[in-house]
Amino acid sequence: MTGAHHLHELPRLNAGDMPSVWRLKHGDLPDFPPLAGTAETDVLVIGGGFTGLSCALELAVNGARPMLVEAGPIAWGASARNGGHACTGFAPGQAGLERALGREAARDLFDLAESGKRLIATLQRRHGFDVHYRPGYLTCAATPRHVRALEEDLTELERLGHGGCRLLEAEELHRNWLGTDAYHGALLDPHAGLLNPVDLCAGMARAAAGKGARIHAHTPALMLEEMNGGIAVRTPGGEITARRVVLAANAQNGALWPELAPYLIPVRACQVATTPLADILARTVIKADVAAVTDTRLPPAYFGLTPGRRLIFGAGASYLDRPPLHVTPGIHPHLKRTFPQLSDVPIDAAWCGVMAVTANRYPHCGRAGRSGDIWFAHGYSGQGVVLATLLGHLVARALLGDTERFELFAAIPHGPHPGGPLRAWLHAARMAWRMIRRQPD
Numbered sequence: 110m111t112g113a114h115h116l117h118e119l120p121r122l123n124a125g126d127m128p129s130v131w132r133l134k135h136g137d138l139p140d141f142p143p144l145a146g147t148a149e150t151d152v153l154v155i156g157g158g159f160t161g162l163s164c165a166l167e168l169a170v171n172g173a174r175p176m177l178v179e180a181g182p183i184a185w186g187a188s189a190r191n192g193g194h195a196c197t198g199f200a201p202g203q204a205g206l207e208r209a210l211g212r213e214a215a216r217d218l219f220d221l222a223e224s225g226k227r228l229i230a231t232l233q234r235r236h237g238f239d240v241h242y243r244p245g246y247l248t249c250a251a252t253p254r255h256v257r258a259l260e261e262d263l264t265e266l267e268r269l270g271h272g273g274c275r276l277l278e279a280e281e282l283h284r285n286w287l288g289t290d291a292y293h294g295a296l297l298d299p300h301a302g303l304l305n306p307v308d309l310c311a312g313m314a315r316a317a318a319g320k321g322a323r324i325h326a327h328t329p330a331l332m333l334e335e336m337n338g339g340i341a342v343r344t345p346g347g348e349i350t351a352r353r354v355v356l357a358a359n360a361q362n363g364a365l366w367p368e369l370a371p372y373l374i375p376v377r378a379c380q381v382a383t384t385p386l387a388d389i390l391a392r393t394v395i396k397a398d399v400a401a402v403t404d405t406r407l408p409p410a411y412f413g414l415t416p417g418r419r420l421i422f423g424a425g426a427s428y429l430d431r432p433p434l435h436v437t438p439g440i441h442p443h444l445k446r447t448f449p450q451l452s453d454v455p456i457d458a459a460w461c462g463v464m465a466v467t468a469n470r471y472p473h474c475g476r477a478g479r480s481g482d483i484w485f486a487h488g489y490s491g492q493g494v495v496l497a498t499l500l501g502h503l504v505a506r507a508l509l510g511d512t513e514r515f516e517l518f519a520a521i522p523h524g525p526h527p528g529g530p531l532r533a534w535l536h537a538a539r540m541a542w543r544m545i546r547r548q549p550d
């Protein structure tokens with residue numbers, strides 16, 4: 110990919126969106142000053158979410174003194190707005206990877222994706238923070254037909270050596286696991302779970318700054334210009350000259366480097382959180398030792414209990430990135446249908462975030478620009494808690510000269526979303542059609 114000079118408007122930053130319940134009630138994110146004046150750096154990371162912070166941390170640990178700019182407060186994007194589900198593998202499963210790359214490479218990628226969970230554990234140990242991870246993950250069948258799809262998922266996971274998963278029949282699910290009869294069965298994965306995403310962002314940000322990363326919040330990158338031997342990045346208060354740039358703005362990467370835009374569709378998703386549930390009520394919702402739940406709807410409903418026993422519940426998505434006027438009326442009825450016992454529990458917080466979805470729903474990473482010095486990783490398609498943390502790390506490893514695992518990801522073939530400038534509309538229409546047909550995603 111080549112490109113020389115791009116001028117951009119200020120990025121749209123979910124403006125007006127409320128911060129998530131993680132940020133409001135369960136988190137403590139450090140603040141960083143905006144950049145004033147000019148600066149020089151070997152590596153500039155643009156975006157302070159999982160991808161950017163993980164990348165900056167690994168570079169800093171290795172003495173590279175990166176600079177990171179974030180348009181809003183640190184982790185203002187999806188990384189502090191998500192459900193905290195630490196998922197297994199890839200959103201679309203293995204079939205697309207196997208078709209494109211063969212079974213062996215696809216298997217290597219699955220193992221690599223799973224190593225992202227170990228990376229998060231290692232980062233906590235090494236840097237002394239805690240994301241309060243709890244294991245146990247249910248994927249629930251929304252229709253009887255979807256039970257068949259879960260059986261196939263189980264067979265695939267077993268083939269990949271991801272042992273210990275099992276299917277729960279509707280009766281057992283209802284009796285022992287979830288206080289709802291909305292589902293027809295579930296797949297239990299003991300190797301996925303729930304973490305506090307704000308703790309992960311805060312831990313990585315503090316550790317990176319402690320190791321010498323220069324982090325500037327409230328500093329949007331406005332313009333990138335490739336020059337001989339470097340890239341100039343304009344910010345409201347100055348200009349940064351970098352030898353290499355990492356685009357870690359996920360849904361905004363297409364605005365920063367327009368050649369990437371056709372590969373991404375920004376999808377806005379919203380969630381609500383209840384007030385803290387009494388212990389006895391919480392145990393009528395999630396009865397067993399399971400941390401997070403999703404279902405096979407398209408788009409899925411997903412939920413989990415925070416350590417403070419708030420139920421976080423997400424459902425629906427806007428493929429046209431239209432900020433909703435009100436979040437709660439769109440989601441609360443769904444929550445009440447699923448858990449009628451919570452009908453009178455007040456909603457304490459409601460918020461949205463924007464993720465980026467690729468055409469094949471596998472993460473997209475690589476190098477852009479004439480010189481190849483503009484690196485990018487994005488498009489985790491709803492599974493970025495583990496994958497974005499991993500990809501940020503792998504981009505850093507590649508910048509340090511250890512390219513092998515980054516290259517494995519970069520080998521995943523990606524095409525633009527069809528439809529050109531109308532791609533978001535076309536995608537929305539296709540999703541609507543699939544929803545009407547109630548096909549498993």
Ligand SMILES: Cc1cc2nc3c(=O)[nH]c(=O)nc-3n(C[C@H](O)[C@H](O)[C@H](O)COP(=O)(O)OP(=O)(O)OC[C@H]3O[C@@H](n4cnc5c(N)ncnc54)[C@H](O)[C@@H]3O)c2cc1C
Pocket residue numbers: 120122155156157158159160161178179180181183184185186187188189190191192193194195196328329330331357358359360361365377378379380423461462463464465486487489490491492493494495496497
């Ligand atoms: C509602 C919701 C629920 C989700 N639930 C889950 C889940 O349960 N599990 C899961 O695995 N994934 C989930 N995801 C997806 C996951 O949150 C994302 O894949 C992940 O956060 C992507 O991380 P990132 O660092 O690449 O991007 P982001 O977190 O979006 O970070 C990009 C950052 O770049 C900044 N930025 C943008 N433009 C500029 C600029 N010009 N200059 C400087 N900075 C800029 C933004 O402010 C932002 O902070 C969810 C997403 C949403 C929206």
